[in-house]
Amino acid sequence: MTTETSPYGVVTKTAAGSVAEVAARFRELLDAKGVTVFAEVDQAAAARTAGLTLRDTVLILFGNPAAGTPVMAAAPLSALDLPLKALIWDDAGVTRVSYYSPESITDRHHLDPAVTTGLSAINALTDALTKA
Known part of the structure; x- marks a missing residue:
């Protein structure tokens, strides 16, 4: 598994399988862990409705209200970042x-790290998804 972190705080990991396969595995993993999936957006399919082409790209919005609610209570604008989102996308044949x-x-x-502790589950979830 390769992991990169951009200067903007975006973590990117490599996963085996197609975008559709990885998205399905991620939903299964979230279900097994009791994590709520709020939405799944197939952005490539949406592009096709406009007559445009986009690489396979799926955005999954998920979370646990017990983890996210304290974050939003402490900083209401954090709701722009919540629920958590995972972008599963094709990068020239690599998912x-x-x-x-x-x-x-x-x-x-500008949150106290103690308030956002519950958000760290995304690291373990994506590690499980992308393990070799």
């Missing part, structure tokens, strides 16, 4: 999984 790191959300909204 990538990208998301904002919990640390970047903590920093962006």
Whole structure:
């Protein structure tokens, strides 16, 4: 598994399989862990409705209200970053999984790290998804 973190706090990991396969595995993993999936957006399919072409790109919005609610109570604008999001996308034939790191959300909204502890589950979830 390769992991990269951009200067903007975006973590990107490599996953085996197609975008559709990885998205399905991620939904299964979230279900097994009791994590709520709020929405799944197939951005490539949406582009096709406009007559446009986009690489396979799926955005999954998910979370646990017990973890996210204290964050939003402490900083209402953090709701712009919540629920958590994972972008599963095709990068020239390689499937990538990208998301904002919990640390970047903590920093962006000037939060006490103790308030955002629950958000760190995204790291373990994506590690499980992308393990070799």
